[in-house]
Amino acid sequence: xxSVAQPEDQVNVAEGNPxxxxxxxxxxxxxxxxxxxxxxxxxxxxxxxxxxxxxxxKGSYGFEAEFNKSQTSFHLKKPSALVSDSALYFCxxxxxxxxxxxxxxxxTRLHILP
Amino acid sequence: xxxxxxxxRYLITVTGKKLTVTCSQNMNHEYMSWYxxxxxxxxxxxxxxxxxxxxxxxxxxxxxxxxxxxxxxxPLILESPSPNQTSLYFCASSPDTGVNVGxxxxxxxxxxxxxx
Numbered sequence: 001x002x003s004v005a006q007p008e009d010q011v012n013v014a015e016g017n018p019x020x021x022x023x024x025x026x027x028x029x030x031x032x033x034x035x036x037x038x039x040x041x042x043x044x045x046x047x048x049x050x051x052x053x054x055x056x057x058k059g060s061y062g063f064e065a066e067f068n069k070s071q072t073s074f075h076l077k078k079p080s081a082l083v084s085d086s087a088l089y090f091c092x093x094x095x096x097x098x099x100x101x102x103x104x105x106x107x108t109r110l111h112i113l114p
Numbered sequence: 115x116x117x118x119x120x121x122x123r124y125l126i127t128v129t130g131k132k133l134t135v136t137c138s139q140n141m142n143h144e145y146m147s148w149y150x151x152x153x154x155x156x157x158x159x160x161x162x163x164x165x166x167x168x169x170x171x172x173x174x175x176x177x178x179x180x181x182x183x184x185x186x187x188x189p190l191i192l193e194s195p196s197p198n199q200t201s202l203y204f205c206a207s208s209p210d211t212g213v214n215v216g217x218x219x220x221x222x223x224x225x226x227x228x229x230x
Contacts, residue, residue, distance in 0.1 A: 006156075032216045043118075043204055043221035044157075051216040090156060094216070100164060101172055102147065102219070106156035 002027045004093050006105035013081045014113050021076040021108045023091030032094040033074045035065055037087045038107075044090060050074060061085070081112045116141045120205050120222035127195055127229055135190045135225050137205030144210035146188040147172065147219070148180065150201040157204065163188055164210060195229040202226050 003026045013019040025031060032051055036044040048059025050067040058064045065076045074091060091105040118139045127133055139146065147162035149172075159172030163182040177199055179191040188207075192199060203226075206219040 009154075034218055036218075036221075041224075043223045044206075044219075045221070046218040049216065049218055092157075099170060100145075101159055101162065103159070103173070104149070104157035106154060 002093065002095055002101070002103050004091050004103050004105040006089075006091055006108045008108050009106075010109045010111065012111045012113060015083055016080055019078050019081045019085070019110065019112070021089050021091075021110060023074045023076065023105060025072050025074065025091075025093045027093055027095045029095045032096075033065075033067060034092040034094070035059065035063070035074075035076050036090045036092060038090065039087050047076070047089075083112045083114055086110055086112045116220065118205055118207050118220050118222040120203075120225050123223060123225060125225060125227050127227070129196055129229055130194050133192050133195060133227075135192075135203060135205075135227070137188045137190065137222060138186050139188075139205075139207040139220070140186065141207060141209070141220065142185065143207035143220075144185070145219075146182065146205065146207045148178070148188070148190045149204045149206065150174065150199075151204060151224075152201050160190070160203075195227075197229045200227060200229050 005024045034049045035047040038044050050057050055067045063078050088107050090107050094102045121136045144165045148160040149157040151157050158174045161180040163169045205222040208219040209217050
């Protein structure tokens with residue numbers, strides 16, 4: 001079965017430090033991988049995606065993610081965290097096989113400490 | 115403005131009383147889907163539609179119905195709501211043809227449903 005794992009429920013980082021939010025996936029076929037962010041009382045907003053090509057993808061607000069096929073991972077990173085980055089982050093995968101579901105991880109709450 | 119619009123934003127209802135949550139998008143997207151968000155469980159896909167008159171079950175379809183009579187609308191129907199359907203619901207859309215395959219989804223603002 002296809003699945004997405006975000007092993008950390010919460011990540012705490014001091015402002016100015018680098019941050020990493022982890023995501024691993026298990027799919028059959030070539031995945032489309034996404035990161036979304038959710039601020040309080042808001043819908044999800046797209047951050048970045050990997051479809052094909054360069055394994056390092058850059059997205060909104062200074063975030064980037066690295067696709068690692070051998071480790072089936074797609075970790076979200078940022079070199080220097082801001083307090084405004086505090087939010088709930090979701091990793092998602094879409095695989096177009098017989099069906100065309102989109103599967104989300106359980107989410108990681110990121111706290112940036114001033 | 116490109117957007118996905120859900121209504122209502124908040125709804126409190128009683129067990130067994132049929133309800134519909136509407137979703138409309140103005141971007142001419144082919145793919146539309148419904149999710150429920152529950153603490154500790156993330157987002158789980160309820161149903162999705164790849165185009166008009168084409169709908170498929172997601173991971174948690176039990177107790178829900180959908181229809182896709184027009185490209186822009188994708189209502190979520192709860193024929194007989196139960197308390198375990200209390201949740202935050204999101205509708206999303208994305209383009210799904212040709213070079214747009216793999217394009218990210220646009221989400222509505224969410225509908226918080228409470229079934230008592």
